[in-house]
Each structure stands twice: as C-alpha cells, then as structure tokens.
Amino acid sequence: MSIERALELVDRSPGNGYPNPTVGAVVVAADGTTLGEGVTEPAGGRHAEVVALDEAGAGAGGATLFVTMEPCAHHGRTPPCVDRILESHVARVVAGCRDPSPSGGGGAVRLRQAGVETELLDLREARRQNEAWRTWAALGRPYVILKLALSVDGRAAVPRRRWVSGVAARRRVHELRASVDAVGVGMGTVHADAPRLDARDVPVVRPPRRLAFGRGPLPDGSELELRSGRTEEELGALAAEGVQSLLLEGGPTIAASFLAHGWVDRLLVFVAPVLAGGGPAGLGELPEPLDLGEPTVELVGADVLLDWRLRDEV
Numbered sequence: 001m002s003i004e005r006a007l008e009l010v011d012r013s014p015g016n017g018y019p020n021p022t023v024g025a026v027v028v029a030a031d032g033t034t035l036g037e038g039v040t041e042p043a044g045g046r047h048a049e050v051v052a053l054d055e056a057g058a059g060a061g062g063a064t065l066f067v068t069m070e071p072c073a074h075h076g077r078t079p080p081c082v083d084r085i086l087e088s089h090v091a092r093v094v095a096g097c098r099d100p101s102p103s104g105g106g107g108a109v110r111l112r113q114a115g116v117e118t119e120l121l122d123l124r125e126a127r128r129q130n131e132a133w134r135t136w137a138a139l140g141r142p143y144v145i146l147k148l149a150l151s152v153d154g155r156a157a158v159p160r161r162r163w164v165s166g167v168a169a170r171r172r173v174h175e176l177r178a179s180v181d182a183v184g185v186g187m188g189t190v191h192a193d194a195p196r197l198d199a200r201d202v203p204v205v206r207p208p209r210r211l212a213f214g215r216g217p218l219p220d221g222s223e224l225e226l227r228s229g230r231t232e233e234e235l236g237a238l239a240a241e242g243v244q245s246l247l248l249e250g251g252p253t254i255a256a257s258f259l260a261h262g263w264v265d266r267l268l269v270f271v272a273p274v275l276a277g278g279g280p281a282g283l284g285e286l287p288e289p290l291d292l293g294e295p296t297v298e299l300v301g302a303d304v305l306l307d308w309r310l311r312d313e314v
C-alpha cells in the first residue's frame with residue numbers, strides 16, 4: 001500500500017527535515033502507477049508533498065496523494081502545502097496521522113472543505129517517526145528520554161567502579177546523545193561524576209547541548225550549561241530555544257522528580273549483570289507506584305536494555 005511506501009521513505013532518511021518533522025509522500029495514479037515521491041527537504045526546503053507533486057507534474061490531476069502526516073495549512077518558511085495540493089487537482093489525500101501542532105493543524109479540514117476526499121489515519125508508526133517533534137510542538141516542552149543504568153539489585157552506582165554498565169551499553173548511550181538536542185543531569189551527578197555528556201566515538205551531526213539542572217554554581221572546569229530555574233520553566237525555555245528532545249541521564253533524585261511530574265516520555269533502563277551490594281538506590285521516592293507496562297527488551301553486550309514509552313504518543 002502506498003502509505004507504507006511513504007513511511008518507508010521517512011525510515012530511509014530519518015530527521016531529514018529537522019527542525020521540521022520529516023514526512024514522506026507518494027502520488028499514485030488511478031491505475032496504481034507511482035507518479036512522484038518525496039521526503040521533507042532540510043530546513044527551508046520543500047515539504048514532502050511539494051517534492052512529490054513537483055515530480056508528478058500535471059499527471060497529479062485526479063491522482064491520490066499518500067502522505068505520512070496531515071499536510072500543513074499554515075505559512076511557515078514555505079507556503080501551506082494545502083494550497084499546493086489544491087493547485088495540483090489531486091482527487092484524494094490519505095494522511096498517516098494528524099498534525100498535532102497548534103499552528104500547523106487543520107489541513108485535513110481545509111482539503112475537505114475544498115472538495116478533496118481526505119482520509120486522516122492514526123498510524124502509530126507514522127506518529128513515532130516524529131515523536132520528539134510532536135511532543136515539542138504540541139506540549140511546548142522537549143520530548144524527554146530518561147536513561148538509567150542500574151545493577152541487578154537496583155543500585156545507581158557500584159562501589160569502587162567508575163561505570164555501572166558495560167562497554168556496549170555505554171556506546172549505545174553515546175549514540176543516543178548524538179540523536180538528541182540536549183543531554184542533562186542533576187547537580188548531584190555533576191558533583192559525584194563530573195560527566196562531560198558529549199557524544200564520543202560515534203557519528204555526530206549536531207552535538208547536543210549539555211545541561212546541568214540545579215542551583216549551582218558549577219564546579220570549576222565544568223563545561224555544562226547550568227539551568228537553575230524551576231524545572232518546568234526551564235523545560236519550556238529550552239523548548240522555546242528549539243530543544244525538541246532531551247536525554248536525561250539521572251541521577252536518582254532528578255529522575256524520580258521527572259517521573260512524578262509526568263515529564264518522561266520514554267524510559268530506558270540498562271540493567272548490568274552485577275549485584276552492587278551497596279551504593280545509592282537507583283531511583284528516589286515516587287508519590288505512588290508507577291505501572292510501566294510491557295517493555296521492549298534487548299541484550300546490549302551483557303546488559304539488558306528495558307525500553308518503555310510512557311506516553312501514548314501525541
């Protein structure tokens with residue numbers, strides 16, 4: 001089915017449209033021939049629908065446009081896709097998910113009002129392709145991934161060891177750092193571990209900002225950026241500065257606080273094959289137990305990675 005082809009186009013170039021969502025589009029003629037395909041071009045470039053319609057040319061008249069997200073109806077850096085779609089005279093639009101942003105939404109309604117048969121699906125796969133952007137656009141805070149590394153007995157540190165997790169898990173964390181806009185820790189971790197929080201020995205397109213949450217001051221020599229306001233306000237300010245995704249790497253106190261406030265969208269727990277026998281608890285107190293549901297489980301080296309999405313995606 002062509003919506004699957006549109007999803008596949010995004011899977012092949014994830015994040016291509018950053019800081020815009022990355023969307024895929026396919027124009028298909030009534031006889032099933034593909035007339036045009038496209039993915040969102042990098043910032044300031046064409047949206048996927050426009051790329052696909054440009055390729056289809058005059059043949060788009062009467063065709064179906066499959067697109068992974070509802071076409072935008074607003075003037076951003078480029079004119080609304082809805083206008084371009086109407087000019088193309090496609091007969092039908094099938095969109096994989098709605099646009100959750102207050103400014104961009106409403107495209108499906110406008111298309112229907114203009115007489116274009118429009119189907120708005122709600123495909124989880126389509127939403128997941130831009131989950132960070134969707135949370136940022138809809139909630140006005142970064143999409144937060146909380147990562148914890150624990151011993152089998154639930155400790156956040158192992159006596160006389162620098163690291164809890166193994167080499168492969170640590171490499172995975174560096175890949176995660178390279179995939180987000182910011183990485184952060186609480187001030188207790190700054191004092192205990194003096195982390196650099198940079199993405200090392202992995203390909204990095206945009207180095208993440210490196211944040212310390214707490215009152216400060218930072219210890220001498222720390223290169224982290226101190227965020228000392230109320231956490232909720234700091235999250236809003238970071239979002240306004242364009243931080244769409246934040247990897248929070250603990251420690252236990254700030255982790256519990258983020259969980260208790262409902263600010264964690266995805267929880268990653270690396271469980272290392274060690275019984276620490278002592279050391280700090282893996283997580284601070286929560287006001288009440290939090291059911292996590294079924295995780296995705298993966299072996300990363302000798303560590304077990306448990307992966308939960310805590311929010312039904314926006």
Ligand SMILES: NC(=O)c1ccc[n+]([C@@H]2O[C@H](COP(=O)([O-])OP(=O)(O)OC[C@H]3O[C@@H](n4cnc5c(N)ncnc54)[C@H](OP(=O)(O)O)[C@@H]3O)[C@@H](O)[C@H]2O)c1
Binds near residue numbers: 149156254
């Ligand atoms: N295994 C792991 O995944 C992992 C990860 C990190 C750290 N650790 C370990 O954890 C230990 C440190 O634990 P910790 O609990 O002291 O560290 P933490 O959670 O990193 O730091 C707690 C501090 O963060 C600041 N903070 C800022 N916003 C906060 C908020 N919304 N809620 C709560 N606190 C906030 C507060 O500092 P102010 O008082 O300055 O405001 C608070 O005292 C170390 O042993 C370290 O090695 C383990």
